[in-house]
Amino acid sequence: AQKITQTQPGMFVQEKEAVTLDCTYDTSDPSYGLFWYKQPSSGEMIFLIYQGSYDQQNATEGRYSLNFQKARKSANLVISASQLGDSAMYFCAMRGFSGSARQLTFGSGTQLTVLP
C-alpha cells in the first residue's frame, strides 16, 4: 500500500518568486514513481513532472523541479518564477511497480495562490 501526505492545505506566493510544495510518501514497493499534477478550477488534472525512485538526479521540467530525497521519503515540488496562471490545486501522487495495475495514489492537495 502507498500513502501520500501533503501537509500544506494552502500556500501563498508573490508573483515572480519561487515556492516549494511539500510531499512525503510511504510505500513498501522497492521501485516506484512519483508525480505532480496541477488541477485548475476547470477540473482537468495536468501532468507536471515525474521522478523515478531509481533516478539519480532530480527531475526538472521548465520552471518545475522535484526535490527528491529518498532517505527522507520526500518529493517536494519547486516552482520558480511564479506566474498568476500557476494558481491552482497541486497534487502529489505515486505509483508502485509491484502490481500490474498502474493506479496512482494521490495526496490531499495544496491550493496555491499567486499574488500580483
Place this chain on the structure above:
Amino acid sequence: ETGVTQSPTHLIKTRGQQVTLRCSSQSGHNTVSWYQQALGQGPQFIFQYYREEENGRGNFPPRFSGLQFPNYSSELNVNALELDDSALYLCASSLVGSGGDSPLHFGNGTRLTVT
C-alpha cells in the same frame, strides 16, 4: 494528438438511479482508468482496464462497473446511486508497454450530483 475527452461534463441524478459516464482515451493509449474525486480531496482510484479487461480495482463496491471497447474508449457505470457518489469522476489513459513509466493523461472530468 487528441487528448482524453469525457462526457457529459455535468450530470444530476436521483438516489437509486443508474448512470453511465463515457471516456475517449488519448490516441495511441491502450490503458484507461477511472478515479473519483470528492470535493476538497484527492482522486481515489476506482479501476483500470487494459485490453478490455479489468486489471486493477480500488476500494469501491461492485455497483461501480466499467467497460473498455476495442477502440480503447471506456464507460463507467454506477448502479443504485447514493448521495455520497456525488463527485468529479476523472478518466485517465496511458500507454502500457512503452518502456519506462508513462504518466496518466486525464480528461476534464464529469461532475455528478446525486440528489
